[in-house]
Amino acid sequence: MKLERIHNKFTEIWHSLEKKSPKPLLARKLIVVDYKKFEEQVFHGSFQTRKKIAQSLYKGDVYLLKKALNKKFCEKLIKGAWKINKKEKKGFYKIKENCPNFHRLIDYKITKKYSSNHIKHAFYFFPWNKDPINMYKKIYKKWRLFKFLGGFKAKQYEENTPKDGIIDRFQIVHYPAGAGWLETHNDPWHNQRVIISGFLSERNKDYKTGGFYYYKKNKKILDCDYQIQTGDMLTSYATVLHGVSQIDSSNKINYNSSKGRWFLGLYSNDSDHIKKRKTTMSWGKKFLTPELPIVNNKLKLLDISK
Numbered sequence: 001m002k003l004e005r006i007h008n009k010f011t012e013i014w015h016s017l018e019k020k021s022p023k024p025l026l027a028r029k030l031i032v033v034d035y036k037k038f039e040e041q042v043f044h045g046s047f048q049t050r051k052k053i054a055q056s057l058y059k060g061d062v063y064l065l066k067k068a069l070n071k072k073f074c075e076k077l078i079k080g081a082w083k084i085n086k087k088e089k090k091g092f093y094k095i096k097e098n099c100p101n102f103h104r105l106i107d108y109k110i111t112k113k114y115s116s117n118h119i120k121h122a123f124y125f126f127p128w129n130k131d132p133i134n135m136y137k138k139i140y141k142k143w144r145l146f147k148f149l150g151g152f153k154a155k156q157y158e159e160n161t162p163k164d165g166i167i168d169r170f171q172i173v174h175y176p177a178g179a180g181w182l183e184t185h186n187d188p189w190h191n192q193r194v195i196i197s198g199f200l201s202e203r204n205k206d207y208k209t210g211g212f213y214y215y216k217k218n219k220k221i222l223d224c225d226y227q228i229q230t231g232d233m234l235t236s237y238a239t240v241l242h243g244v245s246q247i248d249s250s251n252k253i254n255y256n257s258s259k260g261r262w263f264l265g266l267y268s269n270d271s272d273h274i275k276k277r278k279t280t281m282s283w284g285k286k287f288l289t290p291e292l293p294i295v296n297n298k299l300k301l302l303d304i305s306k
C-alpha cells in the first residue's frame with residue numbers, strides 16, 4: 001500500500017501523549033541511530049515501537065540520524081547556494097501567493113526584525129518554484145519520514161501554496177565563520193511536531209568551534225556537534241530548547257567567504273496569508289547561548305554584545 005494511504009498511528013499516539021502532559025522544554029539525551037534503521041522503525045515498526053519513539057521524543061530525546069544524506073549531495077547544496085549568492089541579488093519576500101525563491105543575509109542589523117537573534121545567510125526555496133539546485137525530489141524523500149513521524153500524511157503540504165495557509169519551505173543556511181549563530185529558542189509544533197535539521201558540514205573539518213546545542217535539566221548543555229558528521233540529520237520535538245553557538249567566534253567576519261557551517265532546514269510554515277502567524281519563540285535571555293565545545297567542563301556563555 002502507498003505510504004500516503006496508510007492510516008498514521010502516530011497521530012493518535014501524539015494526541016494521547018499531548019493530553020497527558022505538557023510539551024517538553026528541555027532535552028533529555030542524544031540518541032544516535034542509523035537513518036535507515038530509524039526510517040524502517042517509523043514506517044514499518046510495530047505499534048509498540050512507534051509508541052516508544054514518540055514517548056522518547058516527548059520526554060525530550062534528540063535523535064541524531066547517521067548517514068541520511070549523501071556527502072556529494074551535501075556539497076552540491078552548498079555549491080548551489082553559493083552560486084545563487086554570486087549570481088542573484090539578495091532580497092526578501094513575504095510568503096504570499098507566488099512568492100519567489102530568495103536569499104537574505106541576516107546580519108547584526110536585520111536580525112532585529114526577527115523574533116530570535118541570529119546571524120545567518122539563508123537561501124529559501126519553495127516547492128511551487130523552479131528547483132535551481134535539483135534537490136526537491138531527493139529531499140522530499142527524507143522529509144516525508146518526519147511528516148509521518150509527526151502524525152501527518154507523508155506528503156502533507158507538498159502541493160500547497162501560500163493561500164492554503166501552510167507551506168513547505170526548504171532552507172539552506174550558511175552560518176558564516178566569525179559571526180553565524182542562533183540564540184536559544186523553540187519552534188512552533190502545530191504544523192509538524194518535530195524539527196528537521198540536515199548537516200552539510202562538520203566541526204573540526206569545516207569550522208573549529210560552535211555548533212548545534214540543546215538545553216538539558218539544570219542548565220546543562222547537550223553539544224550535538226561532537227557526534228555530527230556531514231550527511232547526518234537530526235530531529236526532536238519542536239518545543240525543546242535549542243540554538244547554534246557562534247561559529248569560529250575568534251575569526252574575523254567576511255560575508256564574501258563561504259567558510260563556516262552549512263545546514264539544511266526543512267519546515268512547514270504558516271504562510272503570510274495567516275493573520276496570527278506562529279513563528280519561533282525566543283528564550284535567549286533566560287537560556288544564554290554557550291561557547292562550544294565546552295573545555296575542561298567549564299561552561300562559558302557567549303558574549304554577543306560585540
Ligand SMILES: [Fe+2]
Nearest residue numbers: 186187195242
Ligand atoms: Fe529551531
